[in-house]
Amino acid sequence: MYNIKSRNKEFRRATGGPKMDYASGDEFHIDFLIGKRFGLWGAGLSGYYLKQTTDDRLDGQTISPTLGPWSSGRRGEVLAIGPSAIYSSPSGTIFIAQWQHEMYAKNRFQGHAAWLRLITPF
Secondary structure, three states: OEEOOOEEEEEOOOOOOOOEEEEOOOEEEEEEEEEEEEOOEEEEEEEEEEEEOOOOEEOOEEOOHHHOOOOHHHOOEEEEEEEEEEEEOOOOOEEEEEEEEEEEEEOOOOOEEEEEEEEOOO
16 A cells, blocks of 8 residues: 655644644555464464655655654654454454554654454445
8 A cells, every 4th residue: 555645734843833834754555464264263463564655844844853863754664563363253244353563663653553353244
C-alpha cells in the first residue's frame, strides 16, 4: 500500500501559537503473514514494514533536525512482527487475534500493537 498524506493547515507548535502548514511525508507499507491452518484454526507470525518515502515539511520547508530528536525530514521507518491466531467458524464468521512488537523504529515512536478482528457474513 502507498499512503499519500494531505496537509494540516491548522498545525500549531504550541497551544495558542500561530497556525502553520504541516505536510507529513508519504509512506509505503506492507503487511505480511506466515502461517499454517489446522482445520478451523490457524497460527503464525504476522507483521508490517513501513517506510516514509518523502520528507515532512513545515511551511514548505523540509523539517530540520534541530526541531527534535529526528533526522532531517523525519522520514520514519518501522518493522514489526509477532504471533497471530485465527478461527474460522463453519458459518463463515472469522476471529483474528494478533500481537506485534516493533523491533526496529527510526524517526518514530516504538511500541507494541494488539489487533482483534471479528468478520461476520450478513
